[in-house]
Amino acid sequence: xxxxxxxxxxxxxxxxxxxxxxxxxxxxxxxxxxxxxxxxxxxxxxxxxxxxxxxxxxxxxxxxxxxxxxxxxxxxxxxxxxxxxxxxxxxxxxxxxxxxxxxxxxxxxxxxxxxxxxxxxxxxxxxxxxxxxxxxx
Ligand code: SME
Numbered sequence: 001x002x003x004x005x006x007x008x009x010x011x012x013x014x015x016x017x018x019x020x021x022x023x024x025x026x027x028x029x030x031x032x033x034x035x036x037x038x039x040x041x042x043x044x045x046x047x048x049x050x051x052x053x054x055x056x057x058x059x060x061x062x063x064x065x066x067x068x069x070x071x072x073x074x075x076x077x078x079x080x081x082x083x084x085x086x087x088x089x090x091x092x093x094x095x096x097x098x099x100x101x102x103x104x105x106x107x108x109x110x111x112x113x114x115x116x117x118x119x120x121x122x123x124x125x126x127x128x129x130x131x132x133x134x135x136x137x
Contacts, residue, residue, distance in 0.1 A: 032106035060084030075116035
């Protein structure tokens with residue numbers, strides 16, 4: 001379900017902060033599950049405009065995380081068959097689910113213009129963030 005305006009403002013600020021602080025985070029955004037349809041809906045983001053404002057479960061990296069509820073680190077997007085390209089500049093991607101009360105409600109999605117840029121610390125930081133965020137969502 002889409003977060004409130006106030007919550008969206010906070011999510012927007014988080015995107016801006018991550019985008020500013022980590023040079024290889026080149027598109028940072030949130031997707032949330034639609035309350036009825038088996039789809040992810042684009043939430044706040046920073047980066048190039050994307051055609052993928054609605055993603056069916058199972059499609060692309062994001063859609064796979066909607067189903068698996070597991071962090072998905074993709075060092076090289078071109079090595080993935082089930083991938084939705086947002087920008088020709090994107091080389092890598094990480095998607096971390098947001099779990100609230102045991103339920104997968106959405107995710108943070110980060111694209112990078114660098115190949116294999118994401119560290120174990122990035123993963124841990126994003127998982128920590130999603131865990132904290134679940135409280136306000
Ligand atoms: N690449 C994603 C689609 C979302 S854009 O990266 C913003 C995917 O394969 O699900």
